[in-house]
Amino acid sequence: MQSVPIHVILSLADDRSSEQLKAAFIPLNGAFELKFILNEDQLESQIQTGIKVVVFASTGGISWQECSRRIRNHSENAIFILISDEEDLTTAITQGADLLINSSQAVDLPIFIASLLKKRIPAVVENPIVEITPVSTKAEIDELQLKNKELQKINFELDRFVYSASHDLRAPLTSVLGLLYLLREEAKEEEPQRLVDMMEESILKLDNTIRDIVAYSRNNRTEVQIEPLRLGLIIDDLVKGLKYLESGDVKLSTCVRYEDDFVFLSDRTRLTIILTNLISNSIRYRHPARTPDVVVKVYREDSCLVITVADNGLGINDQHMGKIFDMFYRTNDLSAGSGLGLYIVSETVKKLDGKIEVKSKVNEGSIFKIVLPLIREVNNNNASAE
Amino acid sequence: MKSVAFVLLAEDSSIDLFIHRKVIQQSGLCNRIESCTTGKEAILFFQNLKEDDLKPNLLFLDIRMPDMDGFEFLEEFDKLPPELRRNTRVVMLSSSIDETDLNRARNNPHVLAFIPKPLTVEKIQELFA
Numbered sequence: 001m002q003s004v005p006i007h008v009i010l011s012l013a014d015d016r017s018s019e020q021l022k023a024a025f026i027p028l029n030g031a032f033e034l035k036f037i038l039n040e041d042q043l044e045s046q047i048q049t050g051i052k053v054v055v056f057a058s059t060g061g062i063s064w065q066e067c068s069r070r071i072r073n074h075s076e077n078a079i080f081i082l083i084s085d086e087e088d089l090t091t092a093i094t095q096g097a098d099l100l101i102n103s104s105q106a107v108d109l110p111i112f113i114a115s116l117l118k119k120r121i122p123a124v125v126e127n128p129i130v131e132i133t134p135v136s137t138k139a140e141i142d143e144l145q146l147k148n149k150e151l152q153k154i155n156f157e158l159d160r161f162v163y164s165a166s167h168d169l170r171a172p173l174t175s176v177l178g179l180l181y182l183l184r185e186e187a188k189e190e191e192p193q194r195l196v197d198m199m200e201e202s203i204l205k206l207d208n209t210i211r212d213i214v215a216y217s218r219n220n221r222t223e224v225q226i227e228p229l230r231l232g233l234i235i236d237d238l239v240k241g242l243k244y245l246e247s248g249d250v251k252l253s254t255c256v257r258y259e260d261d262f263v264f265l266s267d268r269t270r271l272t273i274i275l276t277n278l279i280s281n282s283i284r285y286r287h288p289a290r291t292p293d294v295v296v297k298v299y300r301e302d303s304c305l306v307i308t309v310a311d312n313g314l315g316i317n318d319q320h321m322g323k324i325f326d327m328f329y330r331t332n333d334l335s336a337g338s339g340l341g342l343y344i345v346s347e348t349v350k351k352l353d354g355k356i357e358v359k360s361k362v363n364e365g366s367i368f369k370i371v372l373p374l375i376r377e378v379n380n381n382n383a384s385a386e
Numbered sequence: 387m388k389s390v391a392f393v394l395l396a397e398d399s400s401i402d403l404f405i406h407r408k409v410i411q412q413s414g415l416c417n418r419i420e421s422c423t424t425g426k427e428a429i430l431f432f433q434n435l436k437e438d439d440l441k442p443n444l445l446f447l448d449i450r451m452p453d454m455d456g457f458e459f460l461e462e463f464d465k466l467p468p469e470l471r472r473n474t475r476v477v478m479l480s481s482s483i484d485e486t487d488l489n490r491a492r493n494n495p496h497v498l499a500f501i502p503k504p505l506t507v508e509k510i511q512e513l514f515a
Contacts, residue, residue, distance in 0.1 A: 163484060167450050170481040171399065171503075178405035178504030185412065185507075198401045330452045 006032040006113065007046055007054040009067060025055075028109055043067070047074045053113055056097075057083040057106075068096040079116050081109070090145070093138050157327075164328040168209045168338050172202035204244060205338075212340040215273045219348045224267045226375055231298045231307075232260035234268065238276045245283045249291050255283065258296040264305055265375040270348045275309065277341040278368050282311035287363065305374045310367040316360040324358070388514040389414060390443035395421040396428040396459065397479070398451040406446060406479070406505050413507040416443070425454030429462045432470050441473035444498075446505075449480040449487060456480065460494050477501055477513065 008025050025034055032053075037043050040062070051071050056064045068080045082097040083106055092100035099112055179195045179202070239252045246252055256279055279294055286292035294311045316324060320331040325346040328339040345368075349356045352372050360366035393416045397403045403421050410419055418440070422428040428445070435441060449456035456478060463471055475498040478491045483502065491500040501509050 166484070167482055170483065171402075171450070174481040174503035175399065175401045175405065178402065178409070178506075181504055181506055182405060182408050198404070202401060 005035055005052065007035045007037055007051050009037045009043065009054060009056045009058050025106070032110070032113070043070075047071055051075050051078050053079045053081070053117065055081045055083060055109065057103075064097070065095050072096070079113070081112065081116070090141060093141050161327070164339070165209070165213060168328070168340075169206060172206040172209075175199075175202040209338040209340070212338045212344060215277075216340060216344050216347065219270060219273065219344065219351055222269070224270070224352060226265050227268055228263050229266055229268055229271065230260055230263055231258050231296060234272055234275060235279075235296060238272050238279070241276065242280050242283070245280060250283065250286070252283070255292045256294045256296065259298070262298070264298060266305065266372065267352060270352055271307075273348050274307075274345050274370065277345045278309040281341060282309065282313055282366075285314045286311070287313050287365075300374060301371075303374050305372045307370045307372070308367055310365065312365040315362040315364055315366055316358070317362055321358070321360070325356070390416045392416060392418045392420075392440050392442045392444075394428070394431065394442035394445045394474075395419065396423075396425060396445060396451070396456070397421065397448045398423050399448075402448070402503065409505045409507055410510065413510040415510055424451050425456065425459035425462070427453075428459055429454070429466075432463070432466055432474075435470050437469075441470070443473060443475070445474050445476045446479045446501075447476050449478060449482050457490060460496060463496060471496075479503060479505060 006028070008022075010022055022036055025036075028034060035046065037046055043062075047070060052075065054067075054071055056067060058064070064080075064082050064084070071078045071080065079099075080097050081099045081101065082092050083101055083103055084092070085102045087097075087100055089100050098116055101108070101112060105112075176199050179199050183192060183195050235256060235258050239256060242252055275296065279296070282294040283292050290312060292311065292313060294309065297306075297308045297310075299306050317331065320329075323329045324331070324342050327343045329343070330339040346356055349370055349372075354370055354372035356368060356370050358366060358368050393410060395403060395406050397406060400423075403423075407419055407421075410416065420431075420442070422431055428447070447456045447459060454462070460476065463476070474496075476494075476496045477498050478500045480487065480500070481503045482488075488500055491497050499513055501513075
């Protein structure tokens with residue numbers, strides 16, 4: 001393999017430590033043809049001859065930025081590697097270095113150089129010394145920083161999530177423990193039925209939170225899957241899972257109505273999550289003075305698919321309106337839920353590239369409107385021909 | 387067992403309120419128990435106290451409540467006129483096992499103790515041990 005000359009700029013200030021620095025580069029001699037630049041004259045003459053790869057390790061004299069500029073004026077494609085323990089990566093990259101490494105990484109120079117050469121001038125090194133993942137360039141740094149920010153955000157959300165979720169999982173459990181304590185302490189005087197009912201209520205709440213967490217995670221993890229759907233079939237299915245909300249005059253089969261006159265394309269799992277949450281909210285926060293009535297509709301509007309869920313329930317107070325879609329936000333009146341339901345709805349709608357809005361009047365009811373991009377409309381005849 | 391005159395509960399879960407009342411009654415801690423279901427309501431309770439009213443000796447305070455949580459309550463509590471709050475010590479009562487919550491509670495001058503839920507007679511007895 002042809003050896004690429006590597007220019008090592010050690011000291012332009014006649015630094016006494018240059019001999020020591022030089023010694024540190026000797027092990028690289030086998031892999032590269034090393035040319036040491038120790039002063040201004042050597043620099044100028046090497047610039048004139050042409051420089052392909054330069055390693056800047058000087059601590060005094062000319063600044064590395066100035067040096068990089070001068071070399072690149074002459075050899076536009078020169079690779080400039082900065083060895084410094086002080087610069088930060090972003091500054092180094094934006095001010096003209098291709099790579100920043102610290103002094104302890106100098107032993108890995110052959111790897112870095114091979115990788116940079118491979119990207120910059122592939123013809124020079126046909127067989128790079130070591131195959132490695134490419135080192136960072138400006139564009140890659142930008143991308144890394146973006147990713148880093150995203151990760152920080154995700155970490156922050158995860159922290160908050162774990163804190164809130166652990167509380168919401170423990171709260172019903174501690175309630176059950178408290179009830180069991182009471183049951184054991186005074187089983188004789190207390191009506192056990194009441195304690196058992198409350199335990200069941202707590203356990204259902206816990207179960208609900210766990211379901212919500214699973215739905216949240218499923219929405220985050222899985223790809224959108226489009227298939228032809230009918231509103232009625234989805235609702236009939238999900239209503240079975242909401243049986244526990246039934247009581248007295250509240251029968252889901254009569255309370256939940258839908259208009260089901262066309263087949264549309266969407267993601268079944270996600271639509272089920274959205275509708276389950278909205279419908280169960282409508283039932284859970286029903287008005288005590290009347291039988292709940294939930295109407296679900298799906299229709300085309302311009303180039304969108306619109307789904308609405310309207311109820312005659314308690315309604316949402318104006319002061320909560322801006323926050324109902326926040327993670328773990330619970331309004332005073334709606335404290336029976338996990339505080340995740342509407343957050344999951346809004347995240348799921350986002351995943352489908354849609355929008356959700358809500359109109360509500362206290363004591364009259366609420367209507368949630370979801371607008372999704374229309375994928376392709378399939379009419380009734382096509383669907384039945386499938 | 388030491389007893390006090392008046393205990394106030396701030397707790398949003400109706401089941402937990404039921405448990406707290408039962409356990410406090412069993413412990414013989416006090417004969418008057420009142421309750422609020424949010425932090426805001428608890429602040430209002432103190433603000434509406436008249437000079438001659440009996441002040442709560444202990445406040446059992448939940449952390450996670452809608453509207454105003456336990457810690458936000460403590461900040462507002464601190465701003466109340468001293469004559470309204472000086473007879474009351476706060477016992478934080480929560481299902482939280484978060485170290486940050488525990489430390490925040492411990493470092494608050496109004497807080498007498500942090501009790502992890504569920505409340506039991508033994509835990510109440512330990513308060514005065």
